[in-house]
Amino acid sequence: MRGDRRQIQTAVLGSVDSDEPLMLPLEAIELDVFRRRHDGDTFWCGILLGGCGLQLTTKLYTDRVCHFAHVPGLDGQPHVCGRRARSVNSADHLYVKSAATTWLRNRGTQADIDFAQPDGSPLGSIVDIQLAHKRLRVHLDQSVAPEWDSQDEPVLGISVPVDQDTLIKRWYVHRIRLDSEGTSRRVRIGTEAFARPTEWFSLEECEVTERGLSTPAVERIIQAHSTPEPARWTPGKKQKTSPQDERAQELMRRLLYARRTESPDLTVTVCREITELPGVSPQMQKRLDAAHHSASLWVEKEVESRRTQVSLLDQAVAAQKVSQVKSLIAQAKKATKVDQTGEEKEAIRAAVDYLAAAIPAAIDRLNTLLEEVSHIPANGDPELLTRKVQQMSREADELGRVGRGVPHQRAQLALWEERLRSLLVLPPGSPTPGPLHQLVGRGYWTTRMCPLCAADHGQQCVILDGPRTGQLRGTPHADRLRLLIGDIEERQTEGKETQTVWQAYDVTCPACQQKPGAWCRTSGRPHALRSKRAADFTQQKRQNSEENNDQGRIDQAAPSAPGR
Structure with a gap:
């Protein structure tokens, strides 16, 4: 029986019959924090999730979304679980x-x-x-x-x-x-x-x-x-109502x-x-x-609602949370639109002043980060570039939430994210540093639900921010593509035992010494020497197979030894 390949994003904490749910972070950097927080805890494919009742472990990936997985059995074979719901809303x-x-x-x-x-x-x-x-x-x-x-x-x-x-x-x-x-x-x-x-x-x-x-x-x-x-009027009768x-x-x-x-x-x-x-x-x-x-x-x-709204606004300003401040300003204005007190006016004015200064400051920080990464050498430190790109992404997302689109900076950020993928030395089985959508055939782009925009099977991904929000994307989101790449790699792993044709990435590269499964440090194609080595392996495999078949036919034709 073939196991369900959908990745498990939720579990329960502590025991198989627990009703305390957990949702696993999708990104590797967040999973590290999650693991430290739950050090010593156990995760289960719980009964209340419709699960099989076995223990789960966390799987960290840098090239696709992280997820829970069943703890392997003593026989080392993959576990078959009949759990129907596995996504982030399954708990x-x-x-x-x-x-x-x-x-x-x-x-x-x-x-x-x-x-x-x-x-x-x-x-x-x-x-x-x-x-x-x-x-x-x-x-x-x-x-x-x-x-x-x-x-x-x-x-x-x-x-x-x-x-x-x-x-x-x-x-x-x-x-x-x-x-x-x-x-x-x-x-x-x-x-x-x-x-x-x-x-x-x-x-x-x-x-x-x-x-x-x-x-x-x-x-x-x-x-x-x-x-x-309104009071009813009866013809012919005078209604008597006291003053x-x-x-x-x-x-x-x-x-x-x-x-x-x-x-x-x-x-x-x-x-x-x-x-x-x-x-x-x-x-x-x-x-x-x-x-x-x-x-x-x-x-x-x-009165209590007005007091709460103003208090939340003050707290957001103190915590310097730009997107929350903008949202709470609108709510506070609505709650205090009639008979506004001096204290309420002062709180709203201070929040407006903070927002007016914070948005340009955020744009300046984003521009500064873009300037800093432009000085990183072409073969520079991937960890440094990773930190800078993540900081830029957070700043751009925050500005997007307050309605300040930064299309020019967004375009530059996309280029640096692409460059980051090309600099990273990815582990075996990871995708090529080039664009992810080139690794998956167009016919497979919609065979998985997108974890980012929730586009269902057969539906294209949609744009989530900017003036074109809600319109169809030309290519799927990266999170969706990573799921598809994971499926492809699992199918490739299953077929390795009976493999007769070797691809370039199934062998070590003689040019750049990348291990099997790791992509060459090129713009997209593997080195020619690596492709030739894969072809040699394929030819050798076929020769060995033919020799074994010939030997089998000889053994069958030879007379058996006489009995004692």
């Missing part, structure tokens, strides 16, 4: 359980969390969170269709569709997504409504109410659907306006007037009390 159900448990515990709430498999659906498709009064059913993929008429509240993954009729009928639905952060996955909750974009929030911003899961967007949606109906009740109705309209305009100060003023209004009817008093209570809770949350 998302465990990350959801971990995040939900911590979130609910911080709110003094307990819940039973289960990985249900209705109708034989794959493990990890469904996560059931049983609260005291309601169950949340998280659909991480489309394996199980949501049941809108049941008592459960569906929470949909980003790939699960919902029709417009359902959005209109239910007012809103919740969604869930998981974003990779280092070697972990962070849960985000979104609220989608008809004719409104999905608003995303961290779990800390969400609450559990009698209705179920609630986000800051839910209150605004419910309030928009709960506008008091105090009319005043109460006016205050509730003002309160609704304050909520819709997101004005905490106006809301507080109207609430104070409601408490000072005497002589209303009992029915109107109940409505006033309910409106006052709801508005007071909203004001508390708004």
Whole structure:
């Protein structure tokens, strides 16, 4: 039986039945840090991942993505594992359980969390969170269709569709997504409504109410659907309403306006007037009390949200995180757009000033690095060039996240990355220093899912940044090509025992002394002497094979020795 060649990116920590997930870094430099952090820990192809239950080890590569691999058995044969999900999102159900448990515990709430498999659906498709009064059913993929008429509240993954009729009928639905952060996955909750974009929030911003899961967007949606109906007029009858009740109705309209305009100060003023209004009817008093209570809770949350946004902005400025500062400035301005205090104005002004100075400084650093690498000799130190190129890549990525495209510097960076590959002395089995896409036939470019842009089997990679974001790339991403090259090398290794034709890279190069599997230090082609040696090996192999066949025929034709 042939083993599954897809590389394993997730495992569980400590034991085969553990529910503590781990995601392996893709890059070698990050894997070194990962190994030091987990020195002494064990990794497993866990049962809750649908795995075989055997121990895993980490595999470090410089020419393709790093991954987990099964620990070889005593017989040295490769292990055959039937695990279906192996990519970075294959442990998302465990990350959801971990995040939900911590979130609910911080709110003094307990819940039973289960990985249900209705109708034989794959493990990890469904996560059931049983609260005291309601169950949340998280659909991480489309394996199980949501049941809108049941008592459960569906929470949909980003790939699960919902029709417009359902959005209109239910007012809103919740969604869930998981974003990779280092070697972990962070849960985000979104609220989608008809004719409104999905608003995303961290779990800390969400609450559990009698209705179920609630986000800051839910209150605004419910309030928009709960506008008091106008009083009905009956012909021939005069409606009698006391002046105090009319005043109460006016205050509730003002309160609704304050909520819709997101004005905490106006809301507080109207609430104070409601408490000072005497002589209303009992029915109107109940409505006033309910409106006052709801508005007071909203004001508390708004004040806390504003305080949090300003605090996060100050922390990002202090940590000099340019992309976070830019994002948080927009959020802080939105949160404090009405009745902005002097402290809030000062925090936003300081962040804007920092950003105005930090972006040119980042561009200067990038230009300085480009100037420094230009003085590195053609046969210079690969380690030094590696550090410089990685620094340039980080600076360019940071500028891209704040919306400052640097196409000229990006083009130069691509050239230096190409030169770095040509300078590195790669280990046996590594690809040629030339462009990676030249090592894989065009017909195979889309036979693997891309780990960078998530282009599926049969789909081309797309551009992830710059003005052409979302458009198709002319060649696959390097991470995708490394996966394909790894497949090719494994197939070549399997066929070595029966090999009758030797290629240039199967032998040691007489010109540059590169070992079998290592590429010649040329612009792309192997040295001619190496190709000739491979041809000689092939000829010798065939001659030996023919001589063995001839000897076999002679042995069969010779008479057997007489018995004793």
